[in-house]
Amino acid sequence: MPFERLSERKKLILRAIIDDYIHSAEPVGSRSISKRHELSLSSATIRNEMADLEEMGYLEQPHTSAGRVPSDKGYRFYVDQLMEPRIPSTEEMESIRNALEGTISELSQFIRNASNVVSKVTRYTSLASAPLSKKKSLKTVQVVYIDSGKALVVGITNTGMVKNVLVKVSNILTPDMLLRVSNFLNEHLSGRTLDRIDFDLLKKSGDAIGLDYNLITPIIKGVTDCINLADDSEVFFDGATNIFNYPEFSDTVRAKEFLSMLDEKEVIQKILFSDDSNRPINIKIGRENEFEEVKDCTVVLTSYRIGNSIKGTFGIIGPTRMEYSKVISSIHYIRKKLDQEIRKLIGDIVDEE
Amino acid sequence: MPFERLSERKKLILRAIIDDYIHSAEPVGSRSISKRHELSLSSATIRNEMADLEEMGYLEQPHTSAGRVPSDKGYRFYVDQLMEPRIPSTEEMESIRNALEGTISELSQFIRNASNVVSKVTRYTSLASAPLSKKKSLKTVQVVYIDSGKALVVGITNTGMVKNVLVKVSNILTPDMLLRVSNFLNEHLSGRTLDRIDFDLLKKSGDAIGLDYNLITPIIKGVTDCINLADDSEVFFDGATNIFNYPEFSDTVRAKEFLSMLDEKEVIQKILFSDDSNRPINIKIGRENEFEEVKDCTVVLTSYRIGNSIKGTFGIIGPTRMEYSKVISSIHYIRKKLDQEIRKLIGDIVDEE
DNA sequence: TATTAGCACTCTGTTGTATTGAGTGCTAAT
DNA sequence: ATTAGCACTCAATACAACAGAGTGCTAATA
Numbered sequence: 001m002p003f004e005r006l007s008e009r010k011k012l013i014l015r016a017i018i019d020d021y022i023h024s025a026e027p028v029g030s031r032s033i034s035k036r037h038e039l040s041l042s043s044a045t046i047r048n049e050m051a052d053l054e055e056m057g058y059l060e061q062p063h064t065s066a067g068r069v070p071s072d073k074g075y076r077f078y079v080d081q082l083m084e085p086r087i088p089s090t091e092e093m094e095s096i097r098n099a100l101e102g103t104i105s106e107l108s109q110f111i112r113n114a115s116n117v118v119s120k121v122t123r124y125t126s127l128a129s130a131p132l133s134k135k136k137s138l139k140t141v142q143v144v145y146i147d148s149g150k151a152l153v154v155g156i157t158n159t160g161m162v163k164n165v166l167v168k169v170s171n172i173l174t175p176d177m178l179l180r181v182s183n184f185l186n187e188h189l190s191g192r193t194l195d196r197i198d199f200d201l202l203k204k205s206g207d208a209i210g211l212d213y214n215l216i217t218p219i220i221k222g223v224t225d226c227i228n229l230a231d232d233s234e235v236f237f238d239g240a241t242n243i244f245n246y247p248e249f250s251d252t253v254r255a256k257e258f259l260s261m262l263d264e265k266e267v268i269q270k271i272l273f274s275d276d277s278n279r280p281i282n283i284k285i286g287r288e289n290e291f292e293e294v295k296d297c298t299v300v301l302t303s304y305r306i307g308n309s310i311k312g313t314f315g316i317i318g319p320t321r322m323e324y325s326k327v328i329s330s331i332h333y334i335r336k337k338l339d340q341e342i343r344k345l346i347g348d349i350v351d352e353e
Numbered sequence: 354m355p356f357e358r359l360s361e362r363k364k365l366i367l368r369a370i371i372d373d374y375i376h377s378a379e380p381v382g383s384r385s386i387s388k389r390h391e392l393s394l395s396s397a398t399i400r401n402e403m404a405d406l407e408e409m410g411y412l413e414q415p416h417t418s419a420g421r422v423p424s425d426k427g428y429r430f431y432v433d434q435l436m437e438p439r440i441p442s443t444e445e446m447e448s449i450r451n452a453l454e455g456t457i458s459e460l461s462q463f464i465r466n467a468s469n470v471v472s473k474v475t476r477y478t479s480l481a482s483a484p485l486s487k488k489k490s491l492k493t494v495q496v497v498y499i500d501s502g503k504a505l506v507v508g509i510t511n512t513g514m515v516k517n518v519l520v521k522v523s524n525i526l527t528p529d530m531l532l533r534v535s536n537f538l539n540e541h542l543s544g545r546t547l548d549r550i551d552f553d554l555l556k557k558s559g560d561a562i563g564l565d566y567n568l569i570t571p572i573i574k575g576v577t578d579c580i581n582l583a584d585d586s587e588v589f590f591d592g593a594t595n596i597f598n599y600p601e602f603s604d605t606v607r608a609k610e611f612l613s614m615l616d617e618k619e620v621i622q623k624i625l626f627s628d629d630s631n632r633p634i635n636i637k638i639g640r641e642n643e644f645e646e647v648k649d650c651t652v653v654l655t656s657y658r659i660g661n662s663i664k665g666t667f668g669i670i671g672p673t674r675m676e677y678s679k680v681i682s683s684i685h686y687i688r689k690k691l692d693q694e695i696r697k698l699i700g701d702i703v704d705e706e
Numbered sequence: 707t708a709t710t711a712g713c714a715c716t717c718t719g720t721t722g723t724a725t726t727g728a729g730t731g732c733t734a735a736t
Numbered sequence: 737a738t739t740a741g742c743a744c745t746c747a748a749t750a751c752a753a754c755a756g757a758g759t760g761c762t763a764a765t766a
Contacts, residue, residue: 029758042710047759065717065758107519109582144493144509154507154515156497162507164515166460168697229462241616244609252605256597259612263594344521382729395739400730418729418746 003077004056012039013049014058015082018070022321025247027067072286075298075320079283083325088333092121096330100337107131107342108161112236114338115314119239121330124318125262127299129272130161130234131312137193138227141185143219145175153222155230158310163229167222170215177211181219184209189223197227235268248296248319261293272313275301281331286320298322302335306342356430357409365392366402367411368435371423375674378600380420425639425673428651432636432677439682445474446686453690460484460695461514465589467691468667472592474683477671478615480652482625483514483587484665490546491580496535496572498528506575508583511663516582520575523568530564534572537562542576550580588621601649601672614646625666628654634684639673651675655688659695 006014016037020028030046033039039046050068053059058074061067070078088096099117100110108130119126142154149171154164189197243249243258261267270291275282282301289299294317301315316327359367369390373381383399386392392399403421406412411427414420423431441449452470453463461483472479495507502524507517542550596602596611614620623644628635635654642652647670654668669680 027758031758043758044710044712044760045708048709051760061759063717064760065715067758139499140497142495142497142507144495146492146509152509152515154495154509156499156505156507156517162505162515162517164509239616241609241612244605244612250605252597252603252608255605255608256594259594259597263592380729384729396729397731397739397741398737401738404731414730416746417731418727418744420729 003081006056006077009039009041010049010053011082012037013046014053014074015078017050017053017059017068018074018078018082021070022323025321027062027069029067032067070321072288072320075285075324076288079285079324086325086329088121088326088329092330093333096121096334096337100334100341108234110341111312111314112238114334115236115238118314118316118331118334119237119242121334122316122318122323122327123239123242123245124316124322124327125240125242126238126314126316127268127272127301128236128238128314129269129312131306131310132233136230137191138189138197139191141182141189141223141226143178143182143185143222145173145178151178151219151222153219153226155223155226157230161230161234163226165222165225165229167218169218173215180209181211181216185219185223233269235265235272237262237268243318246319246321248321257293258297267291267293271299271317272301272315275303275313275315280335281328282315283324283328296320298324300327300331302331304335304338304342356434359409359430362392362394363402363406364435365390366399367406367423367427368431370403370406370412370421371427371431371435374423375676378674380415380422382420385420423674425641428638428673428675428677429641432638436678439678441474441679441682441686445683449474449683449687449690453687453694461587463694464665464667465591467687468589468591471667471669471684471687472595474687475669475671475676475680476592476595476598477669477675477680478593478595479591479667479669480621480625480654481589481591481667482622482665484659484663485586489583490544491542491550492544494535494538494542494576494579496531496538496575498526498531504531504572504575506572506579508576508579510583514583514587516579518575518578518582520571522571526568533562534564534569538572538576586622588618588625590615590621596671599672599674601674610646611650620644620646624652624670625654625668628656628666628668633688634681635668636677636681649673651677653680653684655684657688657691657695 013033016033016039017028020032020036030043030050034041034043034046050059053074054061054068057071058077059068060071062069096117099113099120111128111130115126115128118128137158139156139158141156144152144154146152146166149168151167151169151173152164153167154162156162240259240262243255249255249258271289271294274284274290280302282303284299284301286298287295289295289297296319297317298320299315299317300322301313303311303313305311315331318327366386369386369392370381373385373389383396383403387394387396387399403412406427407414407421410424411430412421413424415422449470452466452473464481464483468479468481471481490511492509492511494509497505497507499505499519502521504520504522504526505517506520507515509515593612593615596608602608602611624642624647627637627643633655635656637652637654639651640648642648642650649672650670651673652668652670653675654666656664656666658664668684671680
């Protein structure tokens, strides 16, 4: 992004405008800047500067006799060079710690919690994906006896994701036999990446453990189902109704658009997986997002890694007019806490590739 | 609900009004009824009848010079005695079958799918709870080796719900030892109802399998976590944005109220668990719901049972001005299909207690 | 030369007023 | 018992007037 050289004064004015606009959501005029901020410049001077800033693309004017509104470029400059960094308030930090520390021990639930507290603290909508691995492999398969004729196939991937499938099996299969099947499957499957499992071969070799082909088939089917489930990447969001706090979504059409977008799992996936940078926090403002759907939203993402191949992403989405410094400080803190907690829980977290 | 005796003519008029209103969402006037429906009565006559119906509580008037709008009582009468039953269109049936038949073999995912198709077909918001048992017991516990120092505790309840918890364990625990722990735990836990497990005793008897107290403790902790997770009843919804299709939610305040309500798990629980009747389909119109939050919504619920103690509920929520006949026919059909599919999958579905 | 006061102009949003039209209730005629 | 007719009510719409916030430009000022 090519930023032309801005005079100190222009920077100050731009920052004042954006600060104001972030809090008021109203186009800001020259007079209010000249009064509220101690620049000791007249409104006329400010006006001239504003006209310049508009010409350079940092500001926009909804209509001739209105004040100015920051453009995507304006926000970008603000985020990169103007805004004051902050640290979260003590209440914020406390509620984050409360949500993340101690109690939770199930990973995906843990991420859900993180997602929840992110949306609570920032008052925007949070997005998150469950920990996800590029090369997903099967760690263990368990076949569990449930009832006569019913069994549960439980598959566990190297990412710690657990999927389970209920299957109907022959009545003659006893818990013991299922255990044998379990062991057999484990022997043949565990450690394999999901796409390199030869199920046909597997079925045929069933009689290796003295069980008929037909007895095993539904179980194998269960395993494949399990794998298919595990392949779906889980994404979720929280605090969707937060958008009603912001006037840019005050008409139902816009609100509906936003909420409908969230209903599409694929869109959330696209957004989350677009966090390809190596920066700890990745901010995409308005049209910087490659998706039409979020053209006037800002997305703030962060990713964590567990070991080498497991990756999870979470963050927030809101209007481009966003409290950047607040959001960034919160996300930073949450990321740090999350990191600590996961490390406590299972160790081995790596930040960058 | 005390219904006074209504003349045939009053019934016809009431039905005409409600039919109209359901489709137009506008207060209906006497003239439009006298014209559109072949009652061959003048608007003046209709007016008199309408005044009567209002006095009896079946209709309401937003303001003096407006048409009439059905009251909760009016809708109730309509549902019980007036509306024409229908069968779902072939397209509807097809999409329902497509969504439910065959592919899915994991129960909670299956219910999710059902919930999804309900909201798609009815165009209202669907609610659902995962299969839930009054007396929940632990079917099996598995402790799975993940990595050195990491294990996964997987608990399976009699309802087929699977919960898992990642735990950090001592490095010296081998997969084999974990298997021994698994077996030990199973022996002592399986079949017990969740509230009748003595964990202290359990820990002490750890050395029965030659393992130190301290090695087992984190695993026991994992099991209790697991149980706590399983105790939470899962509820979810789908198609929340459908409410934007209905003018009664066209202002953001109302829409926000509705969506915020859905964000509260407890509210959904309350709604779903209020399906205590034995009827196959349970309809609660407006203030018939005991919760203030849904005082101008209608909830249509249905429950299915698996075996004797497992119960799940799903249904839809929408404005009281609802296409009752369409919704009811759809839910009937979905319920039937769901029933068939679960039976195919695991058998033993019982409709009533 | 940079700043600012001053002014004409633009555009939105609000307020007040008139009008329209759908609908009602009542009365008297059929 | 039904209906035509009429006066009345009320919300919604349209329109004009006006206020106010803001701009750009010009000329005066430091």
